[in-house]
Amino acid sequence: MLSPNHKKSDKSENTNIYGTRYFSQPIPKFEIPKEGMSPKTAYRLIHDELNLDGNTNLNLASFVTTWMEEEADKLIAENNGKNFVDNDEYPQTGKIHDRVINMLAKLFNASKEDNFVGTSTIGSSEAIMLGLLAHKWHWRESREKKGIKNNQNPNIVIGADVHVVWKKFAKYFDVELRMVPMEKDKYILTAKSVKEYVDENTIAVGVVLGTTFTGQIDEIYEINSLLEEVKEKKGWDISIHVDAASGGFVIPFIDPEFKWDFRLSHVRSINVSGHKYGLVYPGVGWLIFKDKKYLSEDLIFNVNYLGGELPTFNLNFSKGSSMVLAQYYNLLRLGIKGYTDIMENLMLTAKYLKNMLKELDIFDFLDEELELPIITMKLKENYEKTANVFEISNKLREHGWIIPAYTMPPNIEEIAVLRIVIKENFSRDMAEMLVKDLKEIEKLYKEHETGNKTKKKNLINIY
Numbered sequence: 001m002l003s004p005n006h007k008k009s010d011k012s013e014n015t016n017i018y019g020t021r022y023f024s025q026p027i028p029k030f031e032i033p034k035e036g037m038s039p040k041t042a043y044r045l046i047h048d049e050l051n052l053d054g055n056t057n058l059n060l061a062s063f064v065t066t067w068m069e070e071e072a073d074k075l076i077a078e079n080n081g082k083n084f085v086d087n088d089e090y091p092q093t094g095k096i097h098d099r100v101i102n103m104l105a106k107l108f109n110a111s112k113e114d115n116f117v118g119t120s121t122i123g124s125s126e127a128i129m130l131g132l133l134a135h136k137w138h139w140r141e142s143r144e145k146k147g148i149k150n151n152q153n154p155n156i157v158i159g160a161d162v163h164v165v166w167k168k169f170a171k172y173f174d175v176e177l178r179m180v181p182m183e184k185d186k187y188i189l190t191a192k193s194v195k196e197y198v199d200e201n202t203i204a205v206g207v208v209l210g211t212t213f214t215g216q217i218d219e220i221y222e223i224n225s226l227l228e229e230v231k232e233k234k235g236w237d238i239s240i241h242v243d244a245a246s247g248g249f250v251i252p253f254i255d256p257e258f259k260w261d262f263r264l265s266h267v268r269s270i271n272v273s274g275h276k277y278g279l280v281y282p283g284v285g286w287l288i289f290k291d292k293k294y295l296s297e298d299l300i301f302n303v304n305y306l307g308g309e310l311p312t313f314n315l316n317f318s319k320g321s322s323m324v325l326a327q328y329y330n331l332l333r334l335g336i337k338g339y340t341d342i343m344e345n346l347m348l349t350a351k352y353l354k355n356m357l358k359e360l361d362i363f364d365f366l367d368e369e370l371e372l373p374i375i376t377m378k379l380k381e382n383y384e385k386t387a388n389v390f391e392i393s394n395k396l397r398e399h400g401w402i403i404p405a406y407t408m409p410p411n412i413e414e415i416a417v418l419r420i421v422i423k424e425n426f427s428r429d430m431a432e433m434l435v436k437d438l439k440e441i442e443k444l445y446k447e448h449e450t451g452n453k454t455k456k457k458n459l460i461n462i463y
């Protein structure tokens with residue numbers, strides 16, 4: 001019989017790691033343990049606990065990259081110890097960073113005459129906050145130059161389709177939020193709706209190249225034309241910041257003629273998430289200004305603690321270098337052709353999956369023509385009374401799939417949707433398996449609806 005006092009060893013010489021005392025005791029959770037443990041034990045304890053997390057490859061909720069090539073993994077591991085901000089110690093990392101800025105500015109069609117500048121960030125959220133701060137400063141300085149004293153009430157104009165970071169910016173940095181509500185069958189920001197919201201205190205209009213809610217694209221071209229008209233008639237020169245968190249690494253490859261970027265006269269800053277379709281692990285984002293005149297000198301801090309003089313424009317100070325380097329790896333490794341091949345495949349898979357989902361006949365789609373590899377669907381009206389997307393999301397989780405259900409933004413919050421984000425490691429085969437699992441759920445629903453009770457009682461509660 002096993003005695004409770006049976007003395008177990010700390011070491012795994014005569015047993016394997018699961019025979020050591022650490023696996024018969026609670027793992028320290030609230031206090032730092034008095035003594036440490038072997039690296040193998042610490043690794044195994046944490047590794048095993050993380051088995052409870054979802055499978056990253058089945059996570060169709062997140063936009064964030066879950067797979068990179070071995071060589072990228074190696075490069076990342078080699079550079080994990082480098083603080084990006086130590087530019088004086090790691091000058092080559094800084095040079096590589098600047099090369100990425102160059103490549104992205106050109107990808108977003110900055111011209112030779114443009115004096116573009118940019119920075120890496122932790123993600124699009126930091127990039128958006130920095131971009132909007134620069135517009136706030138630019139707006140104020142431009143007015144001061146004209147001798148205007150009243151500069152107390154800046155505002156930003158955005159659609160209700162924006163990511164939460166835009167609202168955070170308005171609150172944290174004390175800028176009036178002018179949010180254009182969504183309409184029933186239009187889930188994007190339109191030029192017509194923006195018109196009534198802008199005035200001389202508008203520091204920027206925020207537009208999205210692939211909204212978080214539906215993956216659709218705001219009317220960027222039309223909004224730019226509207227702002228050209230406003231400038232001509234009223235003299236207000238209002239900038240556009242494009243939130244290209246998702247679309248910035250997709251649209252330039254699948255539809256390079258589509259004008260949403262620095263080719264448009266009022267687009268002065270763009271953010272993109274390297275860790276989304278830039279195909280790098282979290283966290284790297286990028287912010288590019290068309291011209292350095294939009295980034296006030298006043299916002300750039302020069303620090304000398306690290307050796308040389310270092311100009312910084314970031315919310316955070318220290319951060320890792322690895323993801324910046326991993327971004328450069330992808331740009332070199334894939335080139336335009338490689339990114340295009342991947343993005344085209346993603347669109348093909350998304351369309352293939354959407355066609356199969358259509359056949360299920362229980363969903364309506366928010367975006368008839370997919371613009372990004374993102375599928376958003378709601379239940380058909382006749383299913384709405386008995387089914388609900390939140391339960392379908394839960395049931396899919398039982399099959400391993402992570403597909404979120406949520407309600408749409410204010411004014412259309414009665415619409416509840418499921419969203420599927422297709423990433424590069426989601427194959428056609430996986431799409432078929434997902435549809436097979438959804439079919440099972442649909443079948444049960446239909447049987448239930450016709451009174452033909454199924455034996456699989458555990459699935460009934462979906463409906």
Ligand SMILES: Cc1ncc(COP(=O)(O)O)c(C=O)c1O
Nearest residue numbers: 123124125163211212243245273
């Ligand atoms: C349109 C949009 N903007 C901004 C963000 C925030 O990006 P990040 O997670 O890179 O900070 C997201 C995230 O999903 C997004 O979809």
